[in-house]
Amino acid sequence: MCARQCSRVRVWGVTTKIVVQAQRRSAAPRIRSIRMLGVVLLPPLLLVSACASDAPKPPASSTSTPWNSTFESAADPAVAPLRGTSVPAGSLQNPALSVKIDNHEAARPQLSLERADIVFEELVEGGLTRYVAVWHSDVPELVGPVRSIRPMDPDIIAPFGGIVAYSGGQQKFIDLMDATDVVSAAFDTDDTGLFARSDDREAPHNVILQASALVARNATVPPPNQQFAYSATVQGSSAAVDGAPVAAINSTFSTARWPGWTWDAAGAAYLRSQEGAPDLDATGAQLRATNVLVLRVAIDGTYGDVPTTTMIGSGEAWVSAGGKSVHAVWSKADQTAPIRLVDDFGVTIRLAAGNTWIELVPSDRGTVVLVP
Incomplete structure (x- = not known):
């Protein structure tokens, strides 16, 4: 205990101590002038030192085993x-x-x-x-x-x-x-x-x-290599950034086959039709795509009535995503090489993350019409 009586008051939201002392007739007049009902207000620093013996003692150092975190950060996505x-x-x-x-x-x-x-x-x-x-x-x-x-x-x-x-x-x-x-x-x-x-x-x-x-x-067969460059979002794809708005993409392979794609802004996808009618999946929903690629390709007649699409080479292309289309050039160096897509400035085209349909439209008999 302090030699003097100690009590606590709160000053500016902080608890401190004041010292209550008995009145002494011998005290100097200047001291009497600041006494209020037997209470003397002393500077805070003095108060702390005066009652230092009442301050809490720091805890003894622990000898327990240190805690080790078991948190493991998630693996980077692929x-x-x-x-x-x-x-x-x-x-x-x-x-x-x-x-x-x-x-x-x-x-x-x-x-x-x-x-x-x-x-x-x-x-x-x-x-x-x-x-x-x-x-x-x-x-x-x-x-x-x-x-x-x-x-x-x-x-x-x-x-x-x-x-x-x-x-x-x-x-x-x-x-x-x-x-x-x-x-x-x-x-x-x-x-x-x-x-x-x-x-x-x-x-x-x-x-x-x-x-x-x-x-x-065939679980031991290796997975495929990445085939195209991708943007993480549709908005970041090359077509959305650099392309022009296109509402529909219509192709003709022959008088018997003319597939089309219509941009559905509400569903953020292209909806497929064939010969003018919606092209449905087995659940009754219309087939859809995030990316639509139209490649103009040569047809080789080596095998007579069996047309052979020429895939090794290059040609004109259009790449569509997010309701826009960008003109492109496709190329394929050899049989095992993937298809490469560049824009008119030679810059690699990025598709939007999602599924892709590729229309291999014959350059000698087919047509491509982009509808704004």
Whole structure:
């Protein structure tokens, strides 16, 4: 205890002490002049030193084991190589699956086209078109209807590596596909039991593939390399930054096939039509794309009635995203090289993160019309 009595008051919100002293007749007049009811207000510094013995003692140093944090920061995200979206690091180690998909009227609606990362539309016999659909970031259980291989398919599919599935084809075209490093799975020679004909469609438009099971059986096949440059957002894509507003993209492959894409601002996507009618998926929803690429391509007549899209070379292109389109040049150096896209100044084009449809429109007979 202090020799003098101590009590506490709060001054400017801080608790301090005042000292109560007995009145002494011998005290100097100047001291009496500041006494108030026996209370003397002393400077704060003096008060602290006067009652220092009452101050709390610091705790003794602890001898317990130091605490170690177990917090682990999340791994840096990765980019889906065929979609450009952000995914957890190491989450997409499966191979890509490329499948020849039928586009005959009897084959529509196709199974799982809406879940493909990239879809190519190519000219085949009779002015019809077929698809090469590539799944990687979202491999569905079933895809189809599956159709036969064509001579340009090895050049389209080889850059993705992984697996290719088709129903069959002329042996010379199968040999071209087998000459690549892509693992082939063909319905005509299937010993896996993963292909089957569906009862709800007419042959030959009814071959269905168990896609996820096929990928699981080839889990050691490496994942694909990134094919295009991407922006993290639609607003940052080259088309949105440098392009002109375009409401519709209409292409003609032949008198039998004229696909179109209409920009849907509310849904922030392009909606697909074929021959003037909405192109629907198996759920009844209209097929949509984040990016639409139109590539003008030469057609090689080496195989007679089977048109061959020339994929190794270069040509004119248009790249659309976010309701805008930018003029471009496409090029492909060799069979295993990806398609490169540059603008009119030679700058690499960035697609928007999302799925992509690529229209391989013949330069000798097809047309491309962009509607503002």
